Amino acid sequence: MQATQYIYFFTYDDTESDLCKLESKNIFATEEKNRLVFSDLKVEPSSSAFIKSRIDVISSSEDYTSLIQNIKEEHISIDDFKVEYLIFEGDATRYAVRLNKLRDIGCVIEGLSEYYNPTTIFALCFYEGIWYFGILIKDEVDWHKHNDKPRSYSNSISIVVGKSLVNIAAEGDRANTLLDACCGVGTIMLEACFSGFDIDGCEINWKICRNARENLSYFDYDATVHRSDIKDISKRYDAAIIDLPYNLVSCATESDVLHIIKSASDIADRLVVVSIEDIAHLIVSVGFRVMDTCVVSKKGKRKFARRIWVCEKNEEVHLEGLTEMNNRNLESVFDL
DSSP, X not given: OOOOSEEEEEXXXXXXXXXXXHHHHHHHSSOOBTXXXXXXXXXXXXXXXXXXXXXXXXXXXXXXXXXXXXXXXTTOBOSSEEEEEEOXXXXXXXXXXXXXHHHHHHHHSBSOBOSSSOSEEEEEEEETTEEEEEEEXXXXXXXXXXXXXXXXXXXXXXXXXXXXXXXXXXXXXXXXXXXXXXXTTSHHHHXXXXXXXXXXXXXXXXXXXXXXXXXXXXXXXXXXXXXXOGGXXXXXXXXXXXXXXXXXXXXXXXXXXXXXXXXXXXXXXXXEEEESSXXXXXXXXXXXXXXXXXXXXXXXXXEEEEEEEEEEEOHHHHHHHHHHHHHHHHHHXXXX
């Protein structure tokens, strides 16, 4: 049996299911299944709006008695601990039996337990014929504080969507540099800064730019917001996030949208674009291809939906362009 280092448990409502799957694919290279992902990759639960908890697996076994023996051989000695039983899809273990198993584990851990204020929480779970035991790390949802930012607009994306866009764009890798190309009041930037990503913002409207800077300063985040048209940004980034203008206050024509996407494509090889209309033809026109997409609707407002486009530079088009350019240069040489 192949050992798994980490088990991630996801939670989301039905309007967020596709977004969660898209995020998990970009972080873990696999979709969550039954709200779970088994991985060797260590990710902090608070970096995602959907990861409720992570189990750092200490031992696993198809046989419960063997699992208890394995735990005993670990010689775990700790005070103020607690053991929780997590119920996953397909686990029909009755409540009384679950309590007995928690007592079994408590008996093989050396130290005093603490039910109300534990310093360490262990977890026991059963999934697809295997018992797992490990340390439970929960999302403390500290990032919810961003809902209290001093400047906000009714049309801003939610912090849940903002966190996902950051993870999708960076593919969970904090070494990747990000640009929030139409940053608005900084909703996406706040989530990136909270999770330790390197992000800049760009906003052409001076008043909105000032509001974004105020929000970042309010939470003591250090990030640059350029008051600029994106076409004037020369710095290169690993990925750009574009939440396109769509409402009556910040409406944009197709020409405006193309300008934004084209400008972003000049300084990043990966784009994550949010729109309310089909923009596939615009993405293709700038030499990018759509790698994945999903739709996110608002709770209680299913008629209003945003589409998220994950795009990367079309290398075939890029190589064809280089070949054509080289051929023209050769022709110029022969003309000489």
